Amino acid sequence: MNELLKELYQEIILDHGKEPRNFGECETHNKSAHGHNPLCGDKVSLTLFVDDDDIIKDIKFSGEGCAISVASASLMTEKLKGKKLSYAENMFKDFTDLVRGSEESLSTIDEDDSLYALKGVKDFPMRVKCATLAWHTFKNALKD
Amino acid sequence: MIKDKIIHKDIRKDFPILSKKILKTKDLVYFDTAASAQKPQVVIDELNQFYERHYSNVSRGVHTLSVESTLRYEDARKKVQNFINAKSENEIIFTKSATESINLVAQTFYDKYMSTGDEIILSLMEHHSNLIPWYFLRDKYGVVIKFANITESGEIDINHFESLITPKTKIAALTHLSNVYGSQIDEKVTSICKKNNVAILLDGCQSAAHLKIDVQKLECDFFVFSGHKTYGPSGIGVLYGKESLLDEMPPYQGGGGMIGEVTTDKASYAELPAKYEAGTPPIAEAHGLGIAIDYMNNVGIENIINHEEELTKYAYKKISELDFVKIYGDGDNRNSIISFNIENIHSHEVSSFLDVEGIAVRAGHHCCQPLMKHLGVNSTSRLSFGLYNTIEEVDIFVNALIKCKEFFIK
Ligand SMILES: Cc1ncc(COP(=O)(O)O)c(C=O)c1O
Numbered sequence: 001m002n003e004l005l006k007e008l009y010q011e012i013i014l015d016h017g018k019e020p021r022n023f024g025e026c027e028t029h030n031k032s033a034h035g036h037n038p039l040c041g042d043k044v045s046l047t048l049f050v051d052d053d054d055i056i057k058d059i060k061f062s063g064e065g066c067a068i069s070v071a072s073a074s075l076m077t078e079k080l081k082g083k084k085l086s087y088a089e090n091m092f093k094d095f096t097d098l099v100r101g102s103e104e105s106l107s108t109i110d111e112d113d114s115l116y117a118l119k120g121v122k123d124f125p126m127r128v129k130c131a132t133l134a135w136h137t138f139k140n141a142l143k144d
Numbered sequence: 145m146i147k148d149k150i151i152h153k154d155i156r157k158d159f160p161i162l163s164k165k166i167l168k169t170k171d172l173v174y175f176d177t178a179a180s181a182q183k184p185q186v187v188i189d190e191l192n193q194f195y196e197r198h199y200s201n202v203s204r205g206v207h208t209l210s211v212e213s214t215l216r217y218e219d220a221r222k223k224v225q226n227f228i229n230a231k232s233e234n235e236i237i238f239t240k241s242a243t244e245s246i247n248l249v250a251q252t253f254y255d256k257y258m259s260t261g262d263e264i265i266l267s268l269m270e271h272h273s274n275l276i277p278w279y280f281l282r283d284k285y286g287v288v289i290k291f292a293n294i295t296e297s298g299e300i301d302i303n304h305f306e307s308l309i310t311p312k313t314k315i316a317a318l319t320h321l322s323n324v325y326g327s328q329i330d331e332k333v334t335s336i337c338k339k340n341n342v343a344i345l346l347d348g349c350q351s352a353a354h355l356k357i358d359v360q361k362l363e364c365d366f367f368v369f370s371g372h373k374t375y376g377p378s379g380i381g382v383l384y385g386k387e388s389l390l391d392e393m394p395p396y397q398g399g400g401g402m403i404g405e406v407t408t409d410k411a412s413y414a415e416l417p418a419k420y421e422a423g424t425p426p427i428a429e430a431h432g433l434g435i436a437i438d439y440m441n442n443v444g445i446e447n448i449i450n451h452e453e454e455l456t457k458y459a460y461k462k463i464s465e466l467d468f469v470k471i472y473g474d475g476d477n478r479n480s481i482i483s484f485n486i487e488n489i490h491s492h493e494v495s496s497f498l499d500v501e502g503i504a505v506r507a508g509h510h511c512c513q514p515l516m517k518h519l520g521v522n523s524t525s526r527l528s529f530g531l532y533n534t535i536e537e538v539d540i541f542v543n544a545l546i547k548c549k550e551f552f553i554k
Contacts, residue, residue, distance in 0.1 A: 002500045002501075004167070004500055005496070005497060005500050005551070008496065009493075009551070009552075014552070039508060040491075040492065040507065040508040040509065040523055041508060041509040041513060041516060041522050041523050042522065042523075043522070064522050065490065065492075065522070066490035066491070066492035066493055067490060067492075067493055067552075068492065068493075069492075124496055124499075127492065127496060130492060
């Protein structure tokens with residue numbers, strides 16, 4: 001089997017793609033956003049509850065899309081829960097760097113990180129948007 | 145079996161890109177001609193030569209190069225005229241794309257023949273290019289858009305279509321060949337339009353390189369297509385319009401080349417076809433399209449049709465045999481295009497998997513979001529053929545689909 005495909009579709013990606021975690025809508029939320037990839041029609045809706053100390057207390061997503069976009073959203077929600085917003089914004093930057101193939105200056109994601117599994121996307125430039133859809137939606141939700 | 149209808153593989157040598165290796169090792173299997181066709185060497189060479197030896201602006205000077213460019217540009221128009229059997233050269237307008245052609249018709253047809261409350265009929269399987277220009281009219285002027293239903297087999301529901309027509313219906317804009325189903329429009333649709341005095345625009349993007357086009361037989365008022373899907377360059381599109389309509393409708397854009405006389409108070413407009421060609425047109429691209437048409441004529445339109453019919457039948461049969469694949473539409477009315485999904489695998493995964501095998505297919509909504517909604521899916525994969533594809537490539541593709549399913553569904 002092709003190495004690039006194995007890199008792209010690691011077990012954890014297929015698993016989260018099929019059985020996404022934190023799927024649905026937060027019972028109470030104070031931030032939300034819809035994301036849409038107009039090129040392919042993939043959609044994601046994100047709800048968050050952020051407390052007074054800027055901690056992400058709860059985060060859930062729903063939507064439809066390919067394994068990469070669903071797995072990425074699922075892994076993102078796992079990672080962001082409990083994080084402070086300022087830290088989460090650094091993760092956004094690190095993640096978008098990672099999937100574009102630049103991993104020199106990552107401060108919040110390392111090789112043991114589950115998000116690192118999405119690194120294989122860098123060899124499929126047309127799929128970068130799939131991997132970053134949830135993260136861009138998260139960024140938009142913060143403006144909410 | 146069907147071999148005698150298949151174009152000989154040597155034709156592939158006409159297309160330099162087909163010898164490209166994907167990821168350095170895999171032979172390219174190009175199954176995305178519906179998105180854009182590859183270019184034969186003659187088209188590539190002629191474009192170069194045009195710039196090297198003949199290029200200047202057209203219809204704007206008396207020097208040698210201007211004459212040489214203009215001759216080639218106008219020659220291309222004649223080639224298009226013959227290619228689609230239009231009555232007159234005046235009925236062939238060059239644009240930058242089919243998309244621009246549709247925008248041109250929507251705007252100018254409205255200006256001449258429609259007003260608020262008038263109705264337009266589209267179908268649920270139109271490309272966004274044949275939706276949004278009409279949506280603009282709805283938003284700006286309050287025209288009403290009605291959508292004809294699509295049957296399971298991927299065709300316009302004729303009864304429903306007919307029931308949508310009222311005295312206020314002014315135009316129907318429909319795909320001649322669906323870019324999702326590969327289905328050809330039923331002649332009944334055009335006769336219903338005729339009978340009811342409804343103008344009809346056919347979107348020929350997918351048919352121009354795959355069917356014999358005769359705009360007089362089709363009885364359409366407008367026919368549009370893009371050069372890049374007919375083995376020509378991008379940046380050139382065609383609008384065919386009946387001369388009487390093009391004469392009556394107002395110009396689309398204003399600029400050089402489309403004027404008669406200009407004073408500080410007013411302007412008069414040029415005769416057809418210049419009236420609709422404001423500004424410097426896509427000159428070399430028009431010439432390239434003319435060469436692409438020559439190329440298709442040399443191969444033989446009949447031969448191309450037969451070849452693609454055999455490929456399509458063969459592929460449809462082979463793919464139908466895979467129980468994990470769902471094909472949209474049926475086998476009878478189908479030309480060069482097959483859209484499908486593998487159960488429980490998103491089209492992106494299929495497309496990325498096939499790409500690594502060297503196979504280029506399209507994944508996504510194919511610019512047909514209303515149709516995707518109608519089908520209850522978010523996307524499909526699509527293979528589409530050109531005259532250079534082979535039966536062997538279909539076999540490679542089918543094997544790859546089986547491997548793809550095994551990879552994702554363990
Ligand atoms: C049916 C149909 N209509 C319109 C278009 C738009 O063509 P273009 O982008 O060349 O203007 C396409 C191309 O994708 C098409 O397949």
